[in-house]
Amino acid sequence: MTVSSFPRTVEWVGGIDGFVRMIDQTRLPHELVMLECRDTKAVWEAIKRLSVRGAPAIGIAGAMGAALGILNHAASDRASLLEELDRVCDYLVGSRPTAVNLAWALERMKACARNSHEAEVSRLKESLLAEAIRIRDEDAEMCRAIGQFGEPLITEGCRVLTHCNAGSLATAEFGTALAPFYVAHQRGRRFKVYADETRPLLQGARLTAWELQQAGIDVTVLCDNMAGALMQNGGVDLVITGADRIAANGDVANKIGTYSVAVIAQAHRIPFYVAAPSSTFDLSLPDGSGIPIEHRDADEVRSCLGHPIAPAGVECYCPAFDVTPARLIRGIITERGVISPLGTEVIARLLGEKSST
Numbered sequence: 091m092t093v094s095s096f097p098r099t100v101e102w103v104g105g106i107d108g109f110v111r112m113i114d115q116t117r118l119p120h121e122l123v124m125l126e127c128r129d130t131k132a133v134w135e136a137i138k139r140l141s142v143r144g145a146p147a148i149g150i151a152g153a154m155g156a157a158l159g160i161l162n163h164a165a166s167d168r169a170s171l172l173e174e175l176d177r178v179c180d181y182l183v184g185s186r187p188t189a190v191n192l193a194w195a196l197e198r199m200k201a202c203a204r205n206s207h208e209a210e211v212s213r214l215k216e217s218l219l220a221e222a223i224r225i226r227d228e229d230a231e232m233c234r235a236i237g238q239f240g241e242p243l244i245t246e247g248c249r250v251l252t253h254c255n256a257g258s259l260a261t262a263e264f265g266t267a268l269a270p271f272y273v274a275h276q277r278g279r280r281f282k283v284y285a286d287e288t289r290p291l292l293q294g295a296r297l298t299a300w301e302l303q304q305a306g307i308d309v310t311v312l313c314d315n316m317a318g319a320l321m322q323n324g325g326v327d328l329v330i331t332g333a334d335r336i337a338a339n340g341d342v343a344n345k346i347g348t349y350s351v352a353v354i355a356q357a358h359r360i361p362f363y364v365a366a367p368s369s370t371f372d373l374s375l376p377d378g379s380g381i382p383i384e385h386r387d388a389d390e391v392r393s394c395l396g397h398p399i400a401p402a403g404v405e406c407y408c409p410a411f412d413v414t415p416a417r418l419i420r421g422i423i424t425e426r427g428v429i430s431p432l433g434t435e436v437i438a439r440l441l442g443e444k445s446s447t
Contacts, residue, residue: 096258096301097124100142100150102223106161106216110154114141115259119300130159130178137185137192140291144260145334145370146229149191152182153222156199160218165211175203175218188343188384188411190335190372195225229262232367233269235425240270240330240365241277243423248281249327251317251355254288254345255297256332256365266365267332268302270423275307283309284326286317288345290390290408314347321358329355330423333366340416340432341378342366346409352418364414365423368441376434378413386410 100112103126110133114125125141127133133155136142142151159178165171179196186192202221208214244250250271257268264272271283283302288294295311302309312320320326329351335343342348342364355362375381388406393399400406421430426440 096263096304097122098263099144099147099259099261100154100226102154102157102219102226106212106219110151110158112136112142112147112151113259115143115297116141118259119296127155127158129162130155130182133158134182134185137182143293144256144332145189145191146233146261146266146367147259148186148189149195149369150222150226150229150262152185152192153195153199153225155182156196157219157222161215168209168211168214171211171214172203175200186384187382188334191369194369198225226262229367229369230264232369232425233261233264233266236266236365236367236423237264237269237273239425239428240363240423241273243328243330243361243363244270244274244279244281245327246279246281249284249325250281251284251286251320251326251329251351252298253286253294253314253329253331253348253351255293255301257298257301259297259301260332265332266367266423267330268298269365270330271302271307272305275305281308283307284317284320285309285311286314286347286351287311288347289314290386290394292395293345314350317351318354321354321360326355326358326360329360329362331362331364333364333370333422334411335375335381336364336366336371336422337375337378337381338371338373338437339377339434340419340422340429340437341381342414342416342419342422343378343381343383343411344414346412349412349414349418352414356418361420362414362418363421363423363428364419367425371437371441373438373441378415381411381413383412384410 110127114123117123163174257265285294285298333342386408391406416432
């Protein structure tokens with residue numbers, strides 16, 4: 091199987107009376123199960139329980155969930171439809187607060203409705219569905235562009251470490267952090283990927299290792315606390331991770347454990363890169379201190395894939411994300427190019443049109 095032959099992570103099936111279909115990532119790597127969502131509540135629950143995860147994929151799912159909400163609403167006029175869209179978007183955005191793509195996609199859906207000149211309810215519904223599908227298609231294009239810009243970093247014989255999952259499963263297709271791997275692999279380059287297991291939910295071991303193995307890329311899984319030893323022993327040349335939200339100065343929120351990897355990489359003079367589309371930047375936040383950090387249920391730490399591993403009732407600390415300061419990041423690979431060195435002005439310059447939205 092190649093990455094291009096994977097089932098789409100999230101897609102719209104059918105026309106105006108269609109539904110959202112997605113890979114249920116909680117079932118991987120042992121089962122490839124497609125989940126069908128036919129109302130907004132089902133999409134909210136899929137996002138919350140991590141059946142769909144990864145900032146871009148969450149944004150796509152949110153946009154399609156909003157489309158489901160208004161398509162199923164018996165609005166008689168434009169005003170009531172817009173009111174329902176606001177309600178649905180407010181509901182969906184609460185499913186996961188850290189990934190900015192979710193809020194970005196829902197705001198884009200609302201802007202599409204506000205800016206539409208369609209007075210007829212049925213035509214406005216069609217426009218909103220088209221916008222949700224467009225968000226998915228644009229993300230696929232951005233991921234491929236990220237792969238093109240990041241591919242030169244993957245040199246022959248390179249050994250790359252990645253954390254969590256920022257591949258096809260986290261996006262429309264192709265991925266962000268993994269996109270350069272796929273492009274380099276397609277061009278016949280030989281290299282090795284180390285995938286941190288990424289506790290507590292093991293996205294690296296379950297998802298990254300699965301999709302890279304399916305694509306025929308050399309991948310090795312390691313426990314999170316082994317990354318430092320691997321670097322110390324000269325086993326890593328490069329680190330690339332994804333991102334869930336990036337502040338105006340280049341501070342990056344990503345899956346918990348990313349900050350630790352960045353600190354250790356700097357200690358061993360290993361370049362640390364982040365790959366993300368422009369939609370992941372939140373230029374309203376001057377730095378990472380304002381990024382909201384989601385905290386998950388303590389049972390995710392007390393257990394591992396449903397099996398208790400700690401004393402019942404013991405207190406647990408369970409943030410889903412941490413923030414890596416821009417000073418630890420060599421560059422950010424976007425669909426518009428690689429931003430390096432990082433800084434508020436250079437980021438605003440590259441993403442100028444986004445800063446005005």
